[in-house]
Amino acid sequence: MSNVILQHIVKRYDEIEVVHGIDLTIAPKEFVVLVGPSGCGKSTTLRMIAGLEEISDGELQIDDRVVNRVAPKDRDVAMVFQNYALYPHLNVAENIAFGLRIRKESKEHIAKSVSEVGEILGLTPYLQRRPADLSGGQRQRVAMGRAIVRRPKVFLFDEPLSNLDAKLRTQMRAEIKRLHKRLGATSVYVTHDQVEAMTLADRIVVMNDGRIEQVGSPMDLFMNPANTFVAGFIGSPPMNQLNGVVEVTSDGLQANVSGITFELLESTQVEPGQAVVVGIRPEHLSLHASEHSSTIPISLDLVETLGSEALLHATVGEVPIIIKVETHGNIDHLHNVKEVFAPMNLVKLFDMQSGLAIDRKTVA
Amino acid sequence: MAAARQAKPLKQKLSRFVDHFRNDWQIYLMLLPTIIWMIVFLYKPMYGLQIAFKDYSIFRGVAASPWVGFEHFQTLFSNDQFLRAIKNTIIISALNLLFGFPAPIILALMFNEILHATYKRTAQTIVYLPHFISTVIIAGIVTTAFSPTAGVVNTMIGWFGLDSIYFLTKPEWFRPIFVSTGIWQEAGFGSIVFLAAIAGVNPSLYESAVVDGASRWQMMWRITIPSIMPTIIIMLIIRIGNIMEVSFELIILLYQPATWSTADVVNTFVYRQGLESGQYDVAAAAGLFNAVVAFVLVMTANTLSRRYSRTSLW
Numbered sequence: 059m060s061n062v063i064l065q066h067i068v069k070r071y072d073e074i075e076v077v078h079g080i081d082l083t084i085a086p087k088e089f090v091v092l093v094g095p096s097g098c099g100k101s102t103t104l105r106m107i108a109g110l111e112e113i114s115d116g117e118l119q120i121d122d123r124v125v126n127r128v129a130p131k132d133r134d135v136a137m138v139f140q141n142y143a144l145y146p147h148l149n150v151a152e153n154i155a156f157g158l159r160i161r162k163e164s165k166e167h168i169a170k171s172v173s174e175v176g177e178i179l180g181l182t183p184y185l186q187r188r189p190a191d192l193s194g195g196q197r198q199r200v201a202m203g204r205a206i207v208r209r210p211k212v213f214l215f216d217e218p219l220s221n222l223d224a225k226l227r228t229q230m231r232a233e234i235k236r237l238h239k240r241l242g243a244t245s246v247y248v249t250h251d252q253v254e255a256m257t258l259a260d261r262i263v264v265m266n267d268g269r270i271e272q273v274g275s276p277m278d279l280f281m282n283p284a285n286t287f288v289a290g291f292i293g294s295p296p297m298n299q300l301n302g303v304v305e306v307t308s309d310g311l312q313a314n315v316s317g318i319t320f321e322l323l324e325s326t327q328v329e330p331g332q333a334v335v336v337g338i339r340p341e342h343l344s345l346h347a348s349e350h351s352s353t354i355p356i357s358l359d360l361v362e363t364l365g366s367e368a369l370l371h372a373t374v375g376e377v378p379i380i381i382k383v384e385t386h387g388n389i390d391h392l393h394n395v396k397e398v399f400a401p402m403n404l405v406k407l408f409d410m411q412s413g414l415a416i417d418r419k420t421v422a
Numbered sequence: 423m424a425a426a427r428q429a430k431p432l433k434q435k436l437s438r439f440v441d442h443f444r445n446d447w448q449i450y451l452m453l454l455p456t457i458i459w460m461i462v463f464l465y466k467p468m469y470g471l472q473i474a475f476k477d478y479s480i481f482r483g484v485a486a487s488p489w490v491g492f493e494h495f496q497t498l499f500s501n502d503q504f505l506r507a508i509k510n511t512i513i514i515s516a517l518n519l520l521f522g523f524p525a526p527i528i529l530a531l532m533f534n535e536i537l538h539a540t541y542k543r544t545a546q547t548i549v550y551l552p553h554f555i556s557t558v559i560i561a562g563i564v565t566t567a568f569s570p571t572a573g574v575v576n577t578m579i580g581w582f583g584l585d586s587i588y589f590l591t592k593p594e595w596f597r598p599i600f601v602s603t604g605i606w607q608e609a610g611f612g613s614i615v616f617l618a619a620i621a622g623v624n625p626s627l628y629e630s631a632v633v634d635g636a637s638r639w640q641m642m643w644r645i646t647i648p649s650i651m652p653t654i655i656i657m658l659i660i661r662i663g664n665i666m667e668v669s670f671e672l673i674i675l676l677y678q679p680a681t682w683s684t685a686d687v688v689n690t691f692v693y694r695q696g697l698e699s700g701q702y703d704v705a706a707a708a709g710l711f712n713a714v715v716a717f718v719l720v721m722t723a724n725t726l727s728r729r730y731s732r733t734s735l736w
């Protein structure tokens with residue numbers, strides 16, 4: 059199995075630079091997911107790895123070999139496209155066999171590989187059908203089949219599930235995960251669905267505006283976002299962000315958000331008067347006070363029921379805030395909520411100017 | 423009882439049509455000019471078609487001329503010139519189909535391989551141009567080019583020390599010259615429809631093939647051509663429907679009595695019979711025969727295509 063190393067990869071279209079120097083090392087067998095808002099350069103980065111876009115600057119290595127100037131077919135990668143890119147005039151078996159035929163593999167090898175892949179993906183009954191006669195999920199599977207049949211060093215996926223409905227997406231997500239476990243191939247997966255990112259990834263790469271904001275395991279990104287962008291991007295609903303100021307009082311170091319105080323450790327790397335952002339995840343806010351928690355008075359706008367959970371949409375002063383709570387089958391009491399509590403060990407602090415996280419431990 | 427049951431759906435259908443018409447009358451209004459054009463120029467002249475079965479005289483008029491049944495058709499099919507015209511029509515059409523039909527497809531595939539945008543645009547414009555030149559001028563260009571004294575072709579033949587040939591008086595040269603002139607004039611313009619079809623092919627099919635390791639040649643054979651096959655088939659059906667309509671003006675302008683043996687087609691025969699000899703009824707019969715053959719051909723082609731490739735004009 060192969061590693062993929064991006065060293066200061068830059069992409070320019072004429073004068074416009076859209077990817078500004080990406081550094082990323084992907085270990086063999088690793089499943090890396092690129093996420094980020096639309097237009098941030100995820101597809102461009104993936105297509106540079108595939109060789110469909112020229113690399114303007116920097117160095118790309120696959121399996122310890124520099125491949126900047128190597129043709130896509132000699133990079134030994136396979137790519138799954140968002141719209142499946144199936145050949146409408148070929149049936150499923152011929153679609154899966156396409157890459158092998160092009161490479162002039164023997165007939166026996168092709169037949170064996172196709173039936174094997176058909177078996178793995180549950181496509182055996184459909185091998186003689188044309189893509190037009192398949193459902194979206196089946197087409198998606200054929201696209202996967204075309205990629206895996208070649209046993210490439212690296213799999214590249216560009217939003218492969220975004221054309222499927224929600225239920226099918228969940229199902230295919232699990233299937234991709236199983237497939238990766240089984241084949242163990244190095245994979246780079248682009249999506250803007252952060253649930254997909256969280257569930258599939260060994261490591262997530264959060265991109266924004268042609269740059270990497272943070273790389274880390276799903277849990278790491280969730281618990282310790284490196285900056286306000288990642289805090290706002292990962293998690294659904296995203297982390298609440300309240301603007302405040304650092305103060306020194308008789309009780310010690312505090313962040314003051316329009317009268318609400320959040321105690322800070324003496325060791326926190328802040329200056330009195332520094333403008334900060336206090337971040338707290340909707341699911342970390344609680345209806346019950348605990349030791350070391352700040353009380354946040356809210357005015358409730360709306361209760362959204364999701365079943366076992368509910369979202370409270372409220373405001374703190376003027377700033378919107380979302381609280382996610384367990385319903386235990388009853389939401390009546392939620393309509394009278396006047397204040398919520400933020401456990402200090404789960405509160406994050408960011409510098410307002412740079413947006414960067416300040417000192418990961420802010421427990422009082 | 424049964425009649426009443428049948429009457430009801432008819433009434434329903436009618437009222438549905440009226441509703442439909444009331445909602446979408448603008449669309450029908452836009453259709454109107456075309457319908458009027460077809461009535462005036464295509465359906466009204468059909469009234470005159472009956473003279474193919476009549477002993478027509480201008481003085482008696484269409485209605486008063488007496489019926490003669492298939493007499494004119496008998497006359498035609500015992501006329502060697504008409505039989506020769508049918509043979510020539512079929513041969514010229516077959517050559518046109520064989521060489522003229524693939525030409526724009528090949529041209530479109532070639533344009534598709536040109537990556538340099540300006541070069542591609544310039545080349546395309548140049549090959550479109552002959553389409554916009556009037557047939558009379560085209561015939562003039564051809565006559566000049568193949569002239570025995572000043573013509574480019576004979577000048578080039580002269581470089582090799584060969585005698586000049588008066589091409590346009592040689593029956594064996596008429597068909598090659600006619601067919602290649604047609605290709606030169608129309609291949610470029612005809613390639614537009616195939617270029618449009620190529621432009622409609624999903625680009626990720628090519629990207630996926632590139633990652634799979636396909637060469638440009640393989641992509642052309644395995645992706646481009648199969649993808650534009652429905653367009654090719656539709657164009658072929660239309661072409662077959664027009665098989666009897668060889669470009670009549672160009673033949674009239676290029677042929678001479680010396681080349682009639684290979685150049686005279688049904689349309690030029692009709693023209694000479696009707697307008698030059700005043701035998702309108704025989705000419706109408708010949709024209710009708712032409713139309714019936716074309717109709718049968720296009721129906722057959724369409725049916726075959728629908729059965730075997732799931733593509734059809736209607």
Ligand SMILES: Nc1ncnc2c1ncn2[C@@H]1O[C@H](COP(=O)(O)OP(=O)(O)OP(=O)(O)O)[C@@H](O)[C@H]1O
Nearest residue numbers: 071074076094095096097098099100101102103250
């Ligand atoms: N051919 C091109 N010429 C100029 N700019 C381009 C070209 N292709 C992409 N871009 C720009 O590059 C940036 C990154 O595009 P990219 O397709 O990588 O975004 P993305 O992260 O995949 O977005 P999405 O989630 O919408 O697919 C965009 O701002 C886009 O406008």
Ligand SMILES: [Mg+2]
Nearest residue numbers: 100101102216
């Ligand atoms: Mg994209």
